[in-house]
Structure formats: C-alpha cells, structure tokens
Amino acid sequence: MGNKKDFGWYACCIALFLIILPLGNVLGFVSGNTISLWGRYFCFAIVALGVDLIWGYTGILSMCQAFFFCLGGYSVAMHIVLRGATALGINGIPMPDFMAWNQVESLPFFWVPFQSFGLAVVLGLLIPAAFALVFGYFIFRSRIRGVYMAIITQALALAMWLIFLRNETMLGGTNGLTDFKTLLGLSLSTPGVKLGLYLLSLLTLGIAFWLSTKLVDSKFGKVLQAIRDSESRTSYTAYRVMHYKLAIFIVAALLAAVAGMLYAPQTGIITPGRMDVRASVEMVMWVAIGGRGKLKGAILGSLIVNFLYSICTSLFPDSWLFILGFLFIITVLYFDKGLLGMLETVVAKLGRMRKPAAEPTGREVMQP
Amino acid sequence: MLLTVKNLSVSFGGVHALNLSHFNLLDRELRVIIGPNGAGKSTFLDILCGKTKADAGEVSFDGHSVLGKSEVHIADMGIGRKFQKPSVFPSLTVYDNMLLAFKMNKGIFASLFFKPSKEIHDRIHEVALKVGLQKCLGKIAGELSHGQKQWLEIAIVVLQDPKLMLIDEPAAGMSDEETEKTGELLLQLARQHAIIVIEHDMKFVEQIAQDLVTVLVRGKLLMEGTFDDVRNDQRVIDSYLGRANVQLENF
Numbered sequence: 001m002g003n004k005k006d007f008g009w010y011a012c013c014i015a016l017f018l019i020i021l022p023l024g025n026v027l028g029f030v031s032g033n034t035i036s037l038w039g040r041y042f043c044f045a046i047v048a049l050g051v052d053l054i055w056g057y058t059g060i061l062s063m064c065q066a067f068f069f070c071l072g073g074y075s076v077a078m079h080i081v082l083r084g085a086t087a088l089g090i091n092g093i094p095m096p097d098f099m100a101w102n103q104v105e106s107l108p109f110f111w112v113p114f115q116s117f118g119l120a121v122v123l124g125l126l127i128p129a130a131f132a133l134v135f136g137y138f139i140f141r142s143r144i145r146g147v148y149m150a151i152i153t154q155a156l157a158l159a160m161w162l163i164f165l166r167n168e169t170m171l172g173g174t175n176g177l178t179d180f181k182t183l184l185g186l187s188l189s190t191p192g193v194k195l196g197l198y199l200l201s202l203l204t205l206g207i208a209f210w211l212s213t214k215l216v217d218s219k220f221g222k223v224l225q226a227i228r229d230s231e232s233r234t235s236y237t238a239y240r241v242m243h244y245k246l247a248i249f250i251v252a253a254l255l256a257a258v259a260g261m262l263y264a265p266q267t268g269i270i271t272p273g274r275m276d277v278r279a280s281v282e283m284v285m286w287v288a289i290g291g292r293g294k295l296k297g298a299i300l301g302s303l304i305v306n307f308l309y310s311i312c313t314s315l316f317p318d319s320w321l322f323i324l325g326f327l328f329i330i331t332v333l334y335f336d337k338g339l340l341g342m343l344e345t346v347v348a349k350l351g352r353m354r355k356p357a358a359e360p361t362g363r364e365v366m367q368p
Numbered sequence: 369m370l371l372t373v374k375n376l377s378v379s380f381g382g383v384h385a386l387n388l389s390h391f392n393l394l395d396r397e398l399r400v401i402i403g404p405n406g407a408g409k410s411t412f413l414d415i416l417c418g419k420t421k422a423d424a425g426e427v428s429f430d431g432h433s434v435l436g437k438s439e440v441h442i443a444d445m446g447i448g449r450k451f452q453k454p455s456v457f458p459s460l461t462v463y464d465n466m467l468l469a470f471k472m473n474k475g476i477f478a479s480l481f482f483k484p485s486k487e488i489h490d491r492i493h494e495v496a497l498k499v500g501l502q503k504c505l506g507k508i509a510g511e512l513s514h515g516q517k518q519w520l521e522i523a524i525v526v527l528q529d530p531k532l533m534l535i536d537e538p539a540a541g542m543s544d545e546e547t548e549k550t551g552e553l554l555l556q557l558a559r560q561h562a563i564i565v566i567e568h569d570m571k572f573v574e575q576i577a578q579d580l581v582t583v584l585v586r587g588k589l590l591m592e593g594t595f596d597d598v599r600n601d602q603r604v605i606d607s608y609l610g611r612a613n614v615q616l617e618n619f
Contacts, residue, residue, distance in 0.1 A: 219482035222464050229457040236417060236455075237528065238443035239474045247476050 009296075017202055025195055032191045036266050037310060039198035042205045043263040044286065045302040049212050050255030051287045052298035057216060058248050059228030060145070064153040066279035067160050068128040068253040072260030073270040074164075075124030077177040078114040080188075080265060084181035097179070098172055108170045117184060124261050125254060132253035133246060140242045140249075145231070157277050164272040176271030183265050194266070201262045205299070208255060212295050215251070224248060285324065289331050291338030300340055370395045370562050371416075371532060376425030378411060385411045386587040388425070395531070398558035400577045401566050402598070403584035404608055409566045410452065412584070413534045416564075417449040418442040430531060448530035452537045452566075454517035458510030462501055462520060465509050466492045469524040492527070499523045499553060515546040522553065532562045539572045551575040570599075583607075 021038060024030030047069055054060050085094040089106030099107070113119045135156065144152060167173040186193045215221055223244055226234045234241050264270045273279070283302075290301015305324070312320045335342045373391035377384065386408035393399055401409050414420035416427065418439040427434040434442060457465050470488055472478070496502045499519040504512060509520060518538055525533050538554065539547040547569065554576050557563060567573050573581065577595040584590065585607045591598065598604055 215480070218480055219467070220476065220479040222460060222468060223479055225459055226457045226468055229459050230455055232419075232439075233455045233457065233524075234468075235439040236443055236449050237469050237474075237524065238440050238471075239468075240440050243476050244479075 018199075022195060022199065025191070032194050035191075035198045036194050039194070039201045039266045040263055041303050041306045042198075042201040043259040043266070044283075044306055045205050045299045046201075046208050046259035046262075047256045047283055048286050048290070048298040048302035049208050049295060050252035050259075051283050052292065052295055053212060053215070053224070053255075054248050054252040055284060056287060056293040056298065057221065057228065058224040058245065060245060060249070061147075061150040061284070062153050062249065062252065063150050063277065063280045063284065064157040064160075065252065065256045065283050066275045067157050068132065068256035069260040069263070069279075069283075070164070070270065070272070070275035071128040071131070072124045072257030073264040073274065074171060074177065074260075075114065075120050075127070076183075076261045077180070077264040077270045078111060078171075079117055079120035080180045080183055081177050082111065082115050083183075084179065096172075096177075098175070099170065102167055104170065111170070121261065125257055128253040128257040129250050132250045136246045136249040137242075140245045154277050154280070157275065157280050161272050161276045164275065172271075174272065176269060176273070177264075178269040178271075180265060180268050188265055188268065197262065197266050201266070204258060204262060208258070209295060209299065212255075216295065220244075220247075282324070285328050287338075289327055289338055291340030294338075294340050297338050297340035301338060304339065369393070370397075370430060372426070372428045374426040376412075376415065376422055376427060378415060378420060378422045384587050386415070388412065388584075388587070388589055391582065391589070393532070393562055393564065396558060396560070396562055397579050398554065398563045398565065398576060399579060400573050400581045400595075401564060401584060402568070402570075402573060402581060403590070406586070407584040408587040409584055410536055411587075413449065413536055413564065413566065416442075416532075416534055417447055419449075443528065443530075446529075446531035448525035448528045448533050450518075450521050450525050450533070450535045450538065452540060454514065454521050456509045456517055456520050456524065458508070460509055461505070462496070462507050462509050462512070463492065463505040465520060466495065466505075466523055466527055469527040471527065471529045495523050495526050498526070498556070500549065515542045518542065518550070519553075522550075522557075526557065526561075530561060532564070533557065535563060535565045537566055537568065539567065539569050547572050548575065 017038070021030055021035065025032065025035050047065055051062070051065050054062050081096045082094065085096050087095050087097050087100035089095045089099075089104075091106045093107050093112075095104065095107040095111070113123060139149065139152060163169055164171055165174055171177065180188050182188060183193075186196075188194075216224075223234065223239055226237075226239070227241055227244060231241055260270075282305075286302040286305045287298045288301070289305055290299070291297020305327070308323070309320060312323055316323075331338060337344075369392055371391070371393040373388060376386060376388040376391075378386045388408075391412075401412070403409050411420060415422045416429075416434065418434070418437055418441070422435050425435070429445060429447065432445060434445070434447075437445070457468070460468070467484075467488065470491065472482075472488075492505075493502065496505055499522055501512075501516060501519060501523065504516065509517070512520060518541075522535070522538065525535075535554070538550050542550060551572055554563060554565060555578065558578075565576065567576075574595055580592055581595050581598045582589065582592045583598055583601075583604050590603060590607065591601055593601070
C-alpha cells in the first residue's frame with residue numbers, strides 16, 4: 001500500500017516538473033525565469049539530500065554545507081568567466097576583467113586549470129571532497145560531536161567566507177564572479193539552454209535521490225543510524241565509526257558541490273554571500289522543516305521553503321526572515337518530524353476515520 | 369588461560385579506582401564479580417573493553433596484550449561488552465540491531481554492498497529464540513521493555529561471537545521472573561563463551577555462580593572462591609556491612 005501511495009507522489013512530481021512546466025515553457029505560458037527558478041530549487045534540494053544524510057541519518061550537525069556548495073559553484077563559474085574573458089595578461093593569456101581593474105598583471109596559477117571544462121568539473125568535485133576528508137579527519141579523530149561540531153563547522157564557514165571576500169584571493173571579492181556568457185559554446189541567456197539546465201538539474205536530483213535511497217537502505221545506511229543512536233555501541237560492535245563519518249561527510253560535500261555546479265550557470269552570478277554562515281544554517285532549516293531523517297522530507301522542505309521565499313520576498317520584502325524563523329520554531333515545537341511527518345500523521349488519521357466505515361462491508365462478505 | 373591480568377591500576381584524580389594484583393580466567397569459565405559500590409568492578413570491565421585507559425599493569429587476552437588498543441580492535445579480538453544501562457540502537461528494528469552486530473567484515477564497502485544471506489538470517493533467529501525476542505524482531509528497539517532491551521543487548525554481544533563476554537549487572541531493573549530467565553540464559557551461554565558478570569543481587573549470584581566468585585573492595589582483590597566460601601567469609605560480610613548493605617547479611 002505504501003508503494004502505491006509513493007507511486008502516486010512520484011507520478012505527480014514527474015507530471016508537474018518533467019512535463020507540465022517544460023511544456024508550458026516551450027508553448028510560452030511559463031516564463032524562462034520561472035524555469036530557471038525551479039532549476040535552482042532542484043539544486044538546493046540536492047544539497048538538502050546531503051544535509052539529511054549527514055545530519056538526519058548520522059546525527060552530525062554540519063553547518064558548512066554552503067561552503068562546499070560554493071566550491072562547486074565557483075569552479076564552474078571560474079571556467080565560464082575565463083571563457084568570456086576579454087582582458088589580456090602580460091603573457092598574452094586572457095584573464096577576467098575584474099583582474100585587470102585590480103591591476104593584476106597575469107592570470108594567477110590556480111586559475112589556469114579552469115580553462116578546461118573537464119578539469120573545472122573534476123576540481124569542483126575533488127577540492128570539496130579533499131577538503132571534507134582532511135577537515136573531517138581532524139574533527140572526527142578528536143571525537144568532536146554535537147554542539148561543538150556545529151560550532152567548529154560554522155567557524156570554518158565563516159573563515160572561508162572571509163577569505164573569499166578579500167580581493168587578494170583573486171576570486172572577485174565581494175562582487176563574486178558574474179557576467180557569464182557561454183558554457184561549452186552555448187549561450188547561457190537563450191531559453192533553450194535555460195530549459196536544458198533545468199532538465200539537467202531535475203535529472204541530477206532524481207539520480208541523487210535514487211542513489212541516496214540506495215545508500216540509506218543498505219547496511220551502510222543502518223550503520224549511519226546506529227552511529228546517530230549510540231556511537232559507543234557502534235564502536236563496541238566493531239565498526240570504525242570514524243571511517244563511516246568521514247565517508248558520509250564526503251558524500252554530503254560532493255552532493256553540495258554538484259548542486260553548486262548546476263546552480264552557478266542558472267543564476268548567472270556567484271558571490272561569497274552564498275557561503276556565509278546564514279546560508280548553511282538555512283540549508284539545515286530546510287531539512288528540519290521538511291522532515292529530518294527522511295530523504296523525501298529534505299526535498300520537500302527545500303522546494304517549499306525556497307518557493308515561499310520567492311513569493312514572500314515579492315509580497316512582503318522585509319519579513320522573510322521572520323516568516324522563516326516562525327516556521328522553524330513551529331516545526332521544532334510541534335512537528336518534530338517536519339512537514340512530511342505531519343502529512344503522514346494526517347493521512348494515517350484520515351485512513352483510520354475511513355476504516356470503521358469500511359469494516360462492516362468486509363464482515364458481510366465473510367459471513368455467508 | 370584466556371585472560372591474565374597483573375598489577376592493573378587506574379586512578380581518577382588521585383583516587384585509586386582499581387589496583388588489581390592478579391586476575392585469571394579460563395576459557396568458558398563463568399566468573400561473577402561482586403563488591404560494594406565504588407569497588408572498581410565496572411572500571412575493570414571498562415579497561416578490558418578499551419573504554420578506560422589503564423595507568424599501569426598488564427592485561428593479556430588469548431596471548432595478546434589488550435592495553436592501549438582501540439575499542440574496535442578489542443572487539444575484533446573477541447571481547448564483547450554489555451553495559452549496565454542497556455545500550456542498543458533505539459531507532460532501528462530488533463532484527464537490524466542484531467544484523468549490525470553479526471560477526472562479519474565491518475568496513476565501509478563491505479557494508480555498502482552487503483547482501484543478506486540465509487546463514488545470517490537463521491543465526492539471528494536462533495539467537496532471538498535463545499533470548500526470547502523471536503516475536504519482536506520487526507519491532508523498533510526503542511519500544512521494547514527495559515528487560516527486553518537488556519536481552520537484546522545480550523543478543524548483540526552473542527552475535528559478535530566473542531571469546532569473552534563482559535556483562536555488567538544484567539538483572540538490574542528486572543522482575544524476579546525475568547532475572548531467573550536471564551540467569552538460565554547466562555548459564556547456557558557459558559557453555560560456548562567465557563563470561564565475566566558483575567552483579568549485586570545475591571540470589572542471582574547464587575543461581576549463576578557455578579565456578580569462582582571474585583570479591584573486589586575499594587579497587588583491591590579481597591578474595592576469590594566458591595559462592596559458599598564467599599558467603600561465609602567474615603571479611604566479605606564486614607565490607608558489605610561497612611557499606612550498610614544488609615543484603616548479604618539477610619541472605
């Protein structure tokens with residue numbers, strides 16, 4: 001019965017996002033902006049999957065997921081900006097305009113690999129993964145957990161934000177990277193490319209969800225929940241807890257990076273504002289509001305909260321943070337299983353109300 | 369000799385928690401450790417399973433030194449620990465609790481590509497039957513009663529197939545009937561594993577103490593003998609009475 005209900009949900013999602021919205025876009029009654037907006041929501045949903053894996057399933061409150069998201073985003077943005085570069089360095093290699101304005105003479109060495117799209121993608125995945133591995137190794141080896149984990153990851157997010165803000169970092173400083181023109185020879189402003197990126201994000205979200213489901217249902221996923229429940233018991237049962245924590249930290253970082261790579265070309269700009277502490281905290285809130293410890297909850301939460309954000313910022317521009325805070329408090333106080341948990345409770349109650357009415361007919365059939 | 373302990377000592381903030389001159393355990397022996405509160409019984413088990421680091425001494429298990437090794441390493445060597453407060457995975461089902469414990473390769477990739485087999489399934493059912501949880505396999509572990517959680521934790525330890533089981537107050541918080549069942553279970557398990565049990569309940573000790581009983585007082589070994597030796601020893605009675613614990617006297 002549960003599968004049938006799930007099937008209905010999936011069918012609705014596919015119908016809406018894979019057929020109605022794209023078709024509407026092609027026929028002209030859904031604007032390109034709406035398509036790009038939802039494409040970006042899908043990116044956020046991919047990050048949320050990672051947050052749910054590490055926080056919802058494993059119980060590690062990581063508050064630096066937005067940083068990993070931006071590492072992915074910046075790597076693709078760097079490639080796009082390099083391709084559209086008009087200024088020339090003294091060695092004749094093109095470099096982004098903002099560097100020329102900042103009196104930089106030639107392209108810094110770490111920008112060079114990003115001239116190639118393939119290398120940009122590889123580095124966009126490799127750097128966050130390596131970062132998660134090294135940083136995670138030191139945190140988990142010292143057995144830092146709970147609130148301390150949240151604080152230390154926030155400190156990391158803050159430090160990285162400050163580094164990216166500086167002009168000397170050569171990543172565009174406060175203004176970030178913008179003025180995106182083409183990616184792989186395709187103009188990013190055409191409706192067809194926008195729709196393509198939207199579909200690519202949807203597809204990636206689908207794949208990420210499917211892989212995460214596999215991961216959670218495997219024995220590996222059960223070990224993650226075991227770590228959340230009782231870390232010491234997991235150790236005494238001969239599981240090397242640190243290996244599992246590191247693995248899931250890297251997986252979450254990779255999901256965030258992939259999302260960032262898809263996000264940057266659809267938004268047309270990436271700034272350090274995307275990686276500040278607030279951004280990471282908001283990612284955790286999406287998952288909390290949607291339903292922690294359930295992959296569908298993470299997706300639902302990120303889509304709904306971001307959709308609300310878009311509506312609220314146009315209707316009441318100043319009150320968005322109050323609305324988000326209110327939602328979060330209500331969730332924590334009354335719906336600790338999030339929106340999804342609330343929906344399931346309501347459905348279960350409706351089912352119980354309907355059952356007594358259905359029972360007599362069942363008995364009548366049995367009597368003769 | 370499965371376990372040999374020599375001059376083991378540990379202190380917390382200058383207080384000697386444990387100062388054990390010697391302790392030996394044979395394979396498949398069921399040893400009961402008794403002693404008043406603060407005698408260092410749990411500390412002793414904590415050192416054996418790697419939870420607490422010892423200051424000095426030697427612990428040799430199955431020919432290998434235990435001290436300084438990690439919890440996972442010690443568990444791999446074949447020492448399983450059951451804690452005083454039931455420590456299970458409350459949000460997983462009873463079956464999954466037992467599946468995770470089952471002795472197998474516990475690396476990341478082994479877990480990722482794990483396929484359930486009939487052998488594992490049968491073994492889990494067998495152990496579940498032994499601890500009386502065969503009807504609760506599909507239940508969430510957090511919903512079990514206190515006694516059932518204790519049994520589940522024993523099942524977790526059994527499924528690791530350890531050579532030595534360290535069991536801390538298994539009967540705490542159990543009804544008389546549950547306590548007796550637990551005693552029978554331990555006696556049955558002692559045919560395949562060496563077991564060290566810590567217990568306060570003298571009635572329970574009498575039921576399971578088929579071999580030797582060790583008495584610890586203030587971190588030191590007071591005496592070792594059969595249950596009758598221990599019960600009639602004046603020093604043991606004094607140390608319990610000194611703690612205003614009348615349980616032994618009444619017995």
